[in-house]
Structure formats: C-alpha cells, structure tokens
Amino acid sequence: xxxxxxxIEPLKQAAVAELANARDLAALEHAKGSYLGPHxxxxxxxxxxxxxxxxxRPAAGKLINQVKAELEAALVTRRAELELRSVAPEAPxxxxxxxxxxxxxxxxxxxxxTEDIVRSFRKIGFVVADGPEIEDDCHxxxxxxxxxxxxxxxxxxxxxxxxxxxxxxxxxTSSVQIRVMKSQPPPIRLIAPGRVYRRDNADATHNPTFQQxxxxxxxxxxxxxxxxxxVEFIFRDLLGDEVKVRFxxxxxxxxxxxxxxxxxxxxxxxxxxxxxxxxxxGMVHPQVFENVGYDPDVWTGWAFGFxxxxxxxxxxxxxxxxxxxxxxxxxxxxx
Ligand code: DAH
Numbered sequence: 001x002x003x004x005x006x007x008i009e010p011l012k013q014a015a016v017a018e019l020a021n022a023r024d025l026a027a028l029e030h031a032k033g034s035y036l037g038p039h040x041x042x043x044x045x046x047x048x049x050x051x052x053x054x055x056x057r058p059a060a061g062k063l064i065n066q067v068k069a070e071l072e073a074a075l076v077t078r079r080a081e082l083e084l085r086s087v088a089p090e091a092p093x094x095x096x097x098x099x100x101x102x103x104x105x106x107x108x109x110x111x112x113x114t115e116d117i118v119r120s121f122r123k124i125g126f127v128v129a130d131g132p133e134i135e136d137d138c139h140x141x142x143x144x145x146x147x148x149x150x151x152x153x154x155x156x157x158x159x160x161x162x163x164x165x166x167x168x169x170x171x172x173t174s175s176v177q178i179r180v181m182k183s184q185p186p187p188i189r190l191i192a193p194g195r196v197y198r199r200d201n202a203d204a205t206h207n208p209t210f211q212q213x214x215x216x217x218x219x220x221x222x223x224x225x226x227x228x229x230x231v232e233f234i235f236r237d238l239l240g241d242e243v244k245v246r247f248x249x250x251x252x253x254x255x256x257x258x259x260x261x262x263x264x265x266x267x268x269x270x271x272x273x274x275x276x277x278x279x280x281x282g283m284v285h286p287q288v289f290e291n292v293g294y295d296p297d298v299w300t301g302w303a304f305g306f307x308x309x310x311x312x313x314x315x316x317x318x319x320x321x322x323x324x325x326x327x328x329x330x331x332x333x334x335x
Contacts, residue, residue, distance in 0.1 A: 004048055005060050011041055012067045019074045025082050032075055042068060109335040110211060110324055113312040114193050117213055120237040121191045129190040131176035134167050139175040144254040145287040159197050169197035173214035174254060174305055181292035186299050187219040193308065204320045211308040218284065218301035227281060227302040231261060239315060242266055246275065255282025255303060267314055276314065279306030
C-alpha cells in the first residue's frame with residue numbers, strides 16, 4: 001500500500017475531475033459528499049493521519065488542508081456554473097430577430113358608433129354631458145313629469161338597489177337632461193351617451209343593459225322644424241344621403257308634442273323592413289321646465305333619445321342585439 005502522502009495527489013485529481021464533470025447540482029452534491037462528507041474519501045484520509053509519525057504529520061496535514069481548499073474552490077466554481085445554466089435559456093438568444101408583436105385589439109363596435117355620433121353632433125355645436133348610471137327616482141322619473149300610473153318605475157321593469165334611498169339603475173338617459181338643466185341656465189345644446197338598464201329578458205331585440213344617446217336643445221323660439229332638421233342632418237352624416245326619416249305622433253310625459261322617429265335606408269330594406277323605429281323625441285314639456293326652474297314662457301326646446309345598438313345594427317346589418325354583449329372575438333374582429 002502506497003504511503004498516505006502519495007495517495008493525496010491522485011485522490012485530488014479524481015475529485016477535481018468528478019466535480020468539474022458533475023452534470024447538475026444533484027450530481028455535484030453527491031460528488032462533494034463522496035470526498036468531503038463524514039465518510040468521504042478525504043475525510044477518511046485525514047483520520048489516518050493519526051497513524052503517521054510525529055515528523056511526517058505536519059507536512060501531511062498541511063498538504064491535505066491545501067487540497068481541501070482547492071476542492072472547495074472547485075466546488076464553488078462548478079456550483080456557480082450549474083446554477084447559471086439552470087436559469088439560462090437552452091438556446092442562445094438571437095438579439096437580431098424582429099420582436100414578437102402583441103396583437104392589439106380595437107374599440108368595441110358600439111363605442112365606434114357612439115364616437116361617430118358624437119363627432120356628427122359636435123359639428124353642429126353640441127357638447128357631451130354625463131350623468132350617473134345609479135340614479136334616484138327624482139331624476140329618472142319624477143322630474144320628467146310622469147303620469148300617476150306610470151309603469152316604468154315598476155319594480156318589474158326597473159332595477160332597484162338595496163340602499164336606504166332606493167337608488168335605481170337608470171332606465172334611460174333622460175335623467176341627464178334634468179341634472180344638466182338643474183345645474184346651469186339656458187341655452188343648452190347637449191348630447192348624453194351612456195348605458196341604461198331595464199329588467200328585460202334578453203332576446204334578439206332586447207338586452208337588460210343597452211345604450212342610449214339623449215339630446216337636449218333649449219333656447220328661445222326653438223321649433224319642431226329645428227328638431228327634424230337636426231335629426232336628418234345627423235343620420236345623413238352618419239349613414240349616408242339615402243337616409244329617410246319620418247316622425248310619427250306618440251306620447252312621452254316629458255315632451256309635448258311627442259314623436260317616434262322612424263328610419264329608412266337601403267340597409268333597413270335589406271333587413272326586410274321599410275321603416276325601423278329608432279328614437280323618441282318631442283318639444284320639452286313646460287312642466288319639465290318648471291321642475292328644473294326654467295321659465296316656460298321664455299324658453300323652448302326639444303329632446304330626443306335613441307338606442308345606440310339600433311343604429312349600430314342598421315349600420316352593420318346585425319340582426320341580434322345580444323351579439324354586442326357576448327364578446328365573441330369572431331364577431332368583434334369584424335369591425
Ligand atoms: N327616454 C325615452 C326612452 O327611453 C326616449 C326619449 C323619448 C327621450 C322622448 C327623450 C324624448 O328625450 O324627448 O324610450
């Protein structure tokens with residue numbers, strides 16, 4: 001058997017080779033244990049030092065400590081390499097490749113239509129007004145001069161909230177008329193786009209939430225002619241010169257006289273109809289002016305409210321309102 005000192009160098013070389021070749025961190029730990037662990041080959045060698053003569057011992061101990069330090073260093077180096085490798089990508093990165101573009105979506109068709117309607121109204125001096133979707137009885141119904149037996153405020157039709165003051169989700173954007181008139185004097189030329197809510201079951205033409213645009217014009221000597229001219233201008237601007245608009249007498253509590261607006265164009269005919277009802281409108285009722293503190297002997301005005309989905313359906317030839325709310329990308333991608 002070779003002397004203890006002669007065993008040191010080959011053992012070191014074997015250990016260094018094994019550490020340097022460890023394929024992963026587990027193999028490295030295993031190699032470390034087999035040399036430096038409690039029963040490791042170097043540990044055993046150290047113990048045998050006791051058998052050496054007094055003269056030989058210091059030199060042998062020094063050599064072994066030196067080798068141990070070398071092995072520790074080899075271990076640290078290899079561990080750092082393996083750790084780096086475990087987080088680095090397997091293939092090298094090619095920084096000259098073009099970037100991967102993230103697909104960018106676009107505005108929802110209803111938003112696009114709303115923006116176009118707003119743009120048309122801005123051309124003739126209308127500004128956009130906003131109001132809350134959570135409303136109270138007063139702004140949604142009472143101030144709009146409802147008849148006593150009015151059905152819309154029925155809990156069957158309106159979503160009421162469990163709040164102390166029985167707030168509700170507005171059933172129409174007409175509430176914004178009231179809020180604006182209460183907060184500023186005439187003249188007024190506004191539109192108010194936004195969501196409204198009704199307890200309707202969804203079908204091809206109804207959805208429990210949908211969107212309206214309210215219009216309000218208040219000034220001196222305003223006539224039905226102004227109303228009709230404005231409506232015609234907007235729809236021609238939006239949907240082309242072939243648009244025809246017709247007013248039919250109707251009843252709304254907040255206008256007198258009141259009308260429903262029917263709309264016709266080639267797309268409506270393509271959808272199998274001659275006329276499509278798209279809006280309600282009329283001359284602002286004197287009682288509404290009283291309710292907001294305007295003098296009905298001085299001020300006149302008109303108002304309208306129409307459904308944005310209806311207009312989008314006419315524009316794009318869509319026959320089911322639910323498509324706007326299902327968010328199926330195959331539908332949305334087409335706009
Ligand atoms: N608020 C009505 C509705 O939701 C629409 C409407 C009709 C609005 C006549 C008006 C109006 O401003 O004058 O059906």
